[in-house]
Amino acid sequence: MTTPTTTTKPTTDRGPRRPPRAGGGRAFADRVKDVDQKILDIRRVTRVVAGGRRMSFAVSMIIGDKNGVVGVGTGKGNDTALAITKALKDAKKNAIKIKFTKTRSIAHNVDAKYNASRVMLFPNGGKGLVVGAALRDIVTLAGIKDISGKVVSGSKNKLNTARACIKALEAVGTKYIFGSAVALSAQVGKVEVPVAESTETTKE
Numbered sequence: 001m002t003t004p005t006t007t008t009k010p011t012t013d014r015g016p017r018r019p020p021r022a023g024g025g026r027a028f029a030d031r032v033k034d035v036d037q038k039i040l041d042i043r044r045v046t047r048v049v050a051g052g053r054r055m056s057f058a059v060s061m062i063i064g065d066k067n068g069v070v071g072v073g074t075g076k077g078n079d080t081a082l083a084i085t086k087a088l089k090d091a092k093k094n095a096i097k098i099k100f101t102k103t104r105s106i107a108h109n110v111d112a113k114y115n116a117s118r119v120m121l122f123p124n125g126g127k128g129l130v131v132g133a134a135l136r137d138i139v140t141l142a143g144i145k146d147i148s149g150k151v152v153s154g155s156k157n158k159l160n161t162a163r164a165c166i167k168a169l170e171a172v173g174t175k176y177i178f179g180s181a182v183a184l185s186a187q188v189g190k191v192e193v194p195v196a197e198s199t200e201t202t203k204e
Helices: 025-031 080-093 133-142 158-172
Strands: 036-049 052-064 069-077 096-098 110-114 117-122 147-151 173-175
Touching: 036 080, 036 133, 036 158, 052 080, 052 133, 052 158, 069 080, 069 133, 069 158, 096 158, 110 158, 117 133, 117 158, 133 147, 133 158, 158 173
Parallel strands: none
Antiparallel strands: 036 052, 052 069, 069 096, 096 173, 110 117, 117 147
């Protein structure tokens, strides 16, 4: 009777794994799990060159954490995945933090104009969301529960309407930087900055 022989493969020590690069696809995807995303528009762009036609995609996206943070961004790429990634980064770079009232509304009426689009937003006294078009997507992702709004221009461009809405909300918000607790705005005056104790000694 023969006993079966087992062979063991040699183990190779390759050392510790290299950490992911800053800004890489997987590392960036892990950093944006705290925000919701909604694609506003996807367009296929065709450009005629000497060798033929080149096709690319343009994406408009809205992001928000439903707690006051919202942003709009655009991105272009040879495929939709690359365009969406660029739009997501652009939206995070242009995000703002809205200051809510106790009813999760805005404190006063605001309006803004961006290119041919002009929007108006105002609190409506507990009637809920009375908005349409791209405005509803923005206020929903921002977490606003009580607001009315209208597009008072004849423009049908969704991106211009969304940018006009963000521009109007900047009047009741501040610049927001992901990964930082400090908002870069003159309106933020309640952030306490720790002051280091002085270690200098004076000689008589």
